[in-house]
Amino acid sequence: MKLYNYFRSSASFRVRIALELKGLAYDYVPVHLVKGEHKQPQYAAMSPSLLVPALQLDTGEHLGQSMAIIEYLDETHPQPPLLPRDPLARARVRALAQLIACEIHPLNNLRVLKYLVRDLKVEEEAKNAWYRHWVRDGLEAFERELAQLPAGTYCFGDTPTLADCCLVPQIFNGRRFDVDFDGLPRTMAAFDACMALPAFQRAQPSSCPDAEG
């Protein structure tokens, strides 16, 4: 398999974690978002939505959207599972993942920040406040959801799931913008537990071949 991705992309990071947790080997193909490499014809032919990551299977097929890719990996390489077996538990894990992937991250990705600055003439400090607002607001909601679940090492239970694959990159992104993580005990305990695992360490931006300072 080949993963077309960018070291700093949160959605790319999610898929790298899943690949590492499952022990699946892959070729890392860097796509430099800031240089606009995702908009070049060669990449567009593979990912018409011009988004990273894209996973190229050994059959030549391409898959997009990080959560869809992770569920595909989980269905085709079931061990270790990234979703529980019980439908209600699966719904809880998916809801946690979507709370990050549908409520927090979309507001803060590169193209949105660019629109704020270029089209809405938002100043640097107001842009950063926007960023921090949505991360903090979203993580507070995440924490309240976790508080209603049984205690566990990770977001849901005692093994990492799709929810952890989404949480960890969001915390990394939040750190870059100095988000305040105080008062989020369950969330940050899950993050710390994840980062103690080699799979998460190997997937992190600073471990990527295209990492920049």
Added chain:
Amino acid sequence: MKLYNYFRSSASFRVRIALELKGLAYDYVPVHLVKGEHKQPQYAAMSPSLLVPALQLDTGEHLGQSMAIIEYLDETHPQPPLLPRDPLARARVRALAQLIACEIHPLNNLRVLKYLVRDLKVEEEAKNAWYRHWVRDGLEAFERELAQLPAGTYCFGDTPTLADCCLVPQIFNGRRFDVDFDGLPRTMAAFDACMALPAFQRAQPSSCPDAEG
């Protein structure tokens, strides 16, 4: 089952479509977002993330996040299926759904539009341009993804899927803001095919008990 939702909420509309496609009876409980009813303590106890929709099961459990709810319904009430059986096909449907639920809709929901106006002092016309930009940009990406798939009546194949549950509410929302839908032939053909079905008709905002003009 009880569905806590709002007639105009796109995420609520997705779940109503799934319930109707599966022929599942449910009680409709309106939660008025504009009046802030989702922030009241009674609702917060059920949905700590303060989002609609929330599905209350007959066991008393609550589920949040529309795509997670729909997958739960599909796993517990498999007929008619809203996802194909083949893992690659499932990934394609999920990616289409996420292209809407993670790339378009999050930028245009009520709390984001409020932040633009209240915190960033964005004028009405610039706010509407923001709205149209993300819907149009996202639907063009959606159309390019559809163009790479085999022809079908709906977004993926000849039966409605999770992708259609997400597409149709997004088109309704776009219409409210006069988005230009020209040049999106596959997307709009899937929309029209969906709206010819009674399930989509019954789920639409104007059919809801809390509908306003």
